[in-house]
Amino acid sequence: MADIRNIVILTGAGISAESGIDTFRDAGGLWEKHRIEDVATPEAFARNPALVQGFYDARRAALATVEPNAAHRSLARLEAEWPHELLLVTQNVDDLHERGGVQDVLHMHGELLSALCGACGARSRWDGPLSDAPACLACGAPALRPDVVWFGEMPYQMRRIYDALARADLFVSIGTSGAVYPAAGFVQEAAASGARTLELNLERSEGSHWFDESRQGRAGELVPAWVD
């Protein structure tokens, strides 16, 4: 680690699995119970907003029943102690990184605890169901939607992410299947700028072959072992 200064870490649903949050593609995962095109696209929301709001209301309510795990807490410790640049990017819409103690996490696919006005773009913290949401507090339009990035929509803060990848000495991917872009392409971006690349995942992923090193195991063990 001596020559490592700038680190970019990407996390996915696998880091929250041991906290009891369903992943997407694993057995019994979200995409087994729901079709992406029914609940996670702008077209689905236009077609059946109640179904989509219900899907996210259930996931938002479930947040109150789960706690961060050792992997979340280890990353908070790393953030507090790392003397150089560290950017933590998550594809997760849960708040377990923050509750695990991380001060600055970039939610590239949005957050369950935030509502977005489809009319004026205003954001507001939201922890209840959105199905019976009042109008937007800023513009009064009845257009509040989950502040998450659906398929076909541009992820958040891509400029900040690509800038950090271009400066990275080390890129670490934790608990993601590498099935969804542009996140699945970050390892190649980092490698192209000369960074070392490490994958920590329960099993080999669609992108494992892009990494210098891929370690298999549970995030709750692999991440503390890597941080300490």
Ligand SMILES: CC(C)NC(=O)[C@H](Cc1c[nH]c2ccccc12)NC(=O)[C@H](CCCC/N=C(/NCCC(=O)O)S[C@H]1O[C@H](COP(=O)(O)OP(=O)(O)OC[C@H]2O[C@@H](n3cnc4c(N)ncnc43)[C@H](O)[C@@H]2O)[C@@H](O)[C@H]1O)NC(=O)OCc1ccccc1
């Ligand atoms: C399905 C896929 C082929 N489709 C896409 O990638 C699409 C289309 C596309 C764009 N570019 C492409 C290039 C090629 C092909 C397709 C595309 N991408 C988009 O539409 C994106 C938007 C995608 C975002 C969609 N929203 C999500 N989530 C928020 C909502 C919600 O949460 O409901 S995606 C969602 O699924 C993704 C994958 O999930 P993972 O987190 O990886 O979870 P998964 O279940 O798949 O895997 C879990 C892993 O953990 C491991 N694991 C399990 N337990 C543990 C454990 N205990 N410990 C460790 N590991 C564990 C398992 O082994 C497994 O490997 C995450 O990103 C997650 O956020 N937008 C876009 O491209 O805009 C334009 C653009 C253009 C230019 C530049 C930029 C943008």
